[in-house]
Amino acid sequence: MKRYLSVLTLLIVAASSAWSVEQFVSNEAIVKFRPNTSLQLQAAAVAVNGTVTRVNNQINWATIRLNVANTRTTAITRLRQMSFVVTATKNGIYTSTDNPNDPLIGQQWQINRINCPQSWDFTHGNSNIVIAICDTGVQLDHPDLQSKILPNGYDFVNNDADPYDDNGHGTHVAGLAAATTNNATGGAGTGYDCKILPIKVLSGGGSGSWDGVAAGITWATDQGAHVINLSLGSTGAGQVVQDAVDYALANNVIVVAGAGNNGNTVKFYPAAYPGVLAVASSDPD
Numbered sequence: 001m002k003r004y005l006s007v008l009t010l011l012i013v014a015a016s017s018a019w020s021v022e023q024f025v026s027n028e029a030i031v032k033f034r035p036n037t038s039l040q041l042q043a044a045a046v047a048v049n050g051t052v053t054r055v056n057n058q059i060n061w062a063t064i065r066l067n068v069a070n071t072r073t074t075a076i077t078r079l080r081q082m083s084f085v086v087t088a089t090k091n092g093i094y095t096s097t098d099n100p101n102d103p104l105i106g107q108q109w110q111i112n113r114i115n116c117p118q119s120w121d122f123t124h125g126n127s128n129i130v131i132a133i134c135d136t137g138v139q140l141d142h143p144d145l146q147s148k149i150l151p152n153g154y155d156f157v158n159n160d161a162d163p164y165d166d167n168g169h170g171t172h173v174a175g176l177a178a179a180t181t182n183n184a185t186g187g188a189g190t191g192y193d194c195k196i197l198p199i200k201v202l203s204g205g206g207s208g209s210w211d212g213v214a215a216g217i218t219w220a221t222d223q224g225a226h227v228i229n230l231s232l233g234s235t236g237a238g239q240v241v242q243d244a245v246d247y248a249l250a251n252n253v254i255v256v257a258g259a260g261n262n263g264n265t266v267k268f269y270p271a272a273y274p275g276v277l278a279v280a281s282s283d284p285d
Helices: 002-011 040-047 069-080 116-120 169-178 210-222 239-250
Strands: 023-033 050-056 061-066 085-096 130-135 195-200 207-209 227-230 254-258 277-279
Touching: 023 040, 023 069, 023 207, 023 210, 023 239, 040 050, 040 061, 050 210, 061 069, 061 210, 069 085, 085 210, 130 169, 130 210, 169 195, 195 210, 207 210, 210 227, 210 239, 239 254
Parallel strands: 130 195, 130 227, 227 254, 254 277
Antiparallel strands: 023 061, 023 085, 050 061, 085 207
């Protein structure tokens, strides 16, 4: 644990973000079901004129896509009345935090700001430490990252095994965490001997649903991640994401999330969940 935490002192320089208001997916409901009742979900979805699109058995949550968006409130009310349902709610949306444009080490003021040179005398991380980047994906062929990227990533936006970044944010975050260093290419990674597990939970537009983020967190945990980075969020507190975070923490995974950097004391999630290491940004001054 001490080694992982020492690497965390190197890993994250949170990017500033625009103010994020709570948003929801218009045609979806998410349901927490009782253990061993997943088979009842299909009948429940039909009953509310919907279809089950995702089941997360690790934390007993499922997503129901409704055929008529404006029936969501009624559908949630009906679902809550079903005996196998613990709770049902709207499916919220997280957005990525904006990233600064500092690709070269000469522009990476944060390297000295967080005392990386002194910390590198102690550790660069190591190849046994896996950092899961739950974000817009990662550019898998990036020259400063490709040697670090593990093959068992996943795309929870398109539901396939290709977590390629179509936005750039996740690639930037992965570079901050563990870009290849001392190779005369691009910038320096802070925990640069670590491995990257790319997990796409945000679309090319930089947003993703609560259930998708939760699925990414539980997947990363089951794939053996030691650290999960979440440079995303909103002011909305989704129980499905908190359950996923709790699942990760119970499996000794360190969860790091951006605090929103909005210059106020409004809670920003998932950074505000208990047990999450919340990180706010600074500037060169």
